[in-house]
Amino acid sequence: MIATDDLRFFLAIAEAPSLAAASRALDVSPPAVTQRLRALEERLGTHLVDRPGRHLALTDEGEVLAERGRAILDALGELDEALAARRGQVVGHLRVVAPLGFGRRHVAPVAAAFQAAHPEVAIDLTLSDRLGSVPEGTFDLAVHVGEIAGAAPGLIARRLAPNARIVCAAPAYLAARPAPAIPDDLRGHACIALRENDEDVTLWRFARDGREARVRIEPRLASNDGEVVRGWALAGRGVILRSEWDVADDLRAGRLVRLLPDFAAPEAPVVALLGARRRARAARTRRFLDALAAALDPAPWREPAA
Known part of the structure; x- marks a missing residue:
């Protein structure tokens, strides 16, 4: 017999890339996870997880337990929710x-x-x-x-x-050089790239009057953290292409200046x-x-x- 706590425990393992990650998700030590998994396998009389290297791979029996267990927990959750809804909760x-x-x-x-x-x-x-x-x-x-x-x-x-995407830079950066008039002018500027969402972050695209312009920048600085990229721009280190939600306050306050206002980057x-x-x-x-x-x-x- 398998309990709902066992199902939740095993699903945490099934959805984690490693036992260490599962232990963090469960907020217990890795040895405790290993011990409980071994006890569950012994009780069910079947092998549930293979561990090639540092990664986890479910056996066929483990896949069945994860799929059926998830469906059972979903159904129980729906039952709880239906009863709670009758109480207005x-x-x-x-x-x-x-x-x-x-x-x-x-x-x-x-x-x-x-x-x-x-x-x-x-x-x-x-x-x-x-x-x-x-x-x-x-x-x-x-x-x-x-x-x-x-x-x-x-x-x-x-x-x-x-949410628009906006090219901008700090007044201190622009004080030392002319602002770009067309996208191609960005090739002569210190551009800063944000690596996110597996995008081609060095290809900046713009459109005006139905025509597209593409510029391959050569970033002097790059990061996968938006706060870091924005901080570099505020410090006058270069030009960024950032989401409107992230730079709108800086633009209104004059900490950043919008560039190429007649050219629209793809919406986000x-x-x-x-x-x-x-x-x-x-x-x-x-x-x-x-x-x-x-x-x-x-x-x-x-x-x-x-």
């Missing part, structure tokens, strides 16, 4: 994924407020700029900024807010991605999505229309 475990910077600034406050309003909901917010590397079955809702590439098929997308809208599984249609997921949409409408980084 929202319950359950909500797993949200969001980009690092945007998640800290705009998703985390919504998550805290939502949990305070619905104490029976437990929220797990994971911040990652590599949505494609996050398995679809490990989240109920993901927030993504920009073009959707590498996400699992079958995800349901909902647009949350507009904020979208929510719902998993295809039934959990994504749960009341807690729908209500959290509505709360997030309300917080982003109108987009807090845009000036109200006159």
